[in-house]
Amino acid sequence: DTGVSQDPRHKITKRGQNVTFRCDPISEHNRLYWYRQTLGQGPEFLTYFQNEAQLEKSRLLSDRFSAERPKGSFSTLEIQRTEQGDSAMYLCASSSRGNRNTQYFGPGTRLTVL
Amino acid sequence: AQSVTQLDSQVPVFEEAPVELRCNYSSSVSVYLFWYVQYPNQGLQLLLKYLSGSTLVKGINGFEAEFNKSQTSFHLRKPSVHISDTAEYFCAVSEGAGGTSYGKLTFGQGTILTVHP
Numbered sequence: 001d002t003g004v005s006q007d008p009r010h011k012i013t014k015r016g017q018n019v020t021f022r023c024d025p026i027s028e029h030n031r032l033y034w035y036r037q038t039l040g041q042g043p044e045f046l047t048y049f050q051n052e053a054q055l056e057k058s059r060l061l062s063d064r065f066s067a068e069r070p071k072g073s074f075s076t077l078e079i080q081r082t083e084q085g086d087s088a089m090y091l092c093a094s095s096s097r098g099n100r101n102t103q104y105f106g107p108g109t110r111l112t113v114l
Numbered sequence: 115a116q117s118v119t120q121l122d123s124q125v126p127v128f129e130e131a132p133v134e135l136r137c138n139y140s141s142s143v144s145v146y147l148f149w150y151v152q153y154p155n156q157g158l159q160l161l162l163k164y165l166s167g168s169t170l171v172k173g174i175n176g177f178e179a180e181f182n183k184s185q186t187s188f189h190l191r192k193p194s195v196h197i198s199d200t201a202e203y204f205c206a207v208s209e210g211a212g213g214t215s216y217g218k219l220t221f222g223q224g225t226i227l228t229v230h231p
Contacts, residue, residue: 004157033218042118042204042221043158056216091157100217101146101165101208105157 002026004106006092012112013082020078021109025094032075033103034067036060037089046090049075082113116141116207120222128230129197135190135225137205144210147188148219149179152202161203164188166211175199200229 005024013019025032030051035043046065048056051072061067064082069075079086089110093103121136139145146165150158162173169181179190188205203226206219 031217035219040223042206042223043219045218045220048216048218050216056218093158095217102160102163103217103219104160105150107155107157110155
């Protein structure tokens with residue numbers, strides 16, 4: 001059990017560029033969540049996958065955001081045409097079928113949009 | 115929908131003193147409650163959780179919390195803090211048994227605990 005991993009840990013980009021983040025959940029965890037955390041705030045839910053199906057999306061997830069989990073394992077979160085307001089920590093979490101009420105978080109990807 | 119209010123944004127305390135971090139929640143359905151800790155530039159680590167049963171929950175690192183349904187509170191306590199407890203603490207809630215929100219967490223705004231020598 002190596003924990004949830006996220007890549008990259010830090011990303012600096014210019015406004016208008018596209019960025020993609022990757023999350024590898026704990027092996028055999030069927031549920032995967034993305035959250036966004038801005039400075040001084042608690043994390044806010046973005047979206048949720050059960051296996052490869054995206055079952056819920058927050059209204060925070062604008063049309064510029066897209067998430068996938070093609071084979072029910074790793075997930076990617078893409079932001080198109082980044083804006084300065086997208087600067088935040090993007091957190092991924094996973095949980096298992098047998099312990100679905102406990103989410104394990106990765107270290108996060110810190111995005112800075114210049 | 116649920117909401118979480120952490121009543122103190124910052125709590126300074128001296129080493130070996132007791133501490134209480136306060137959390138109140140609002141929900142129209144039954145809930146599960148959690149406390150997470152976040153060290154600088156890291157993800158969140160689960161301290162403890164209340165799902166059902168005993169209202170006094172013990173977690174890692176000597177922390178405990180008590181679920182009070184009538185006051186809709188879930189305060190976190192530690193009888194004697196260490197320098198290493200300095201971190202940000204988040205209270206979170208999810209829908210309880212039978213909920214339809216797939217376990218998504220709603221977090222409070224966080225409480226920064228600073229332990230001074």
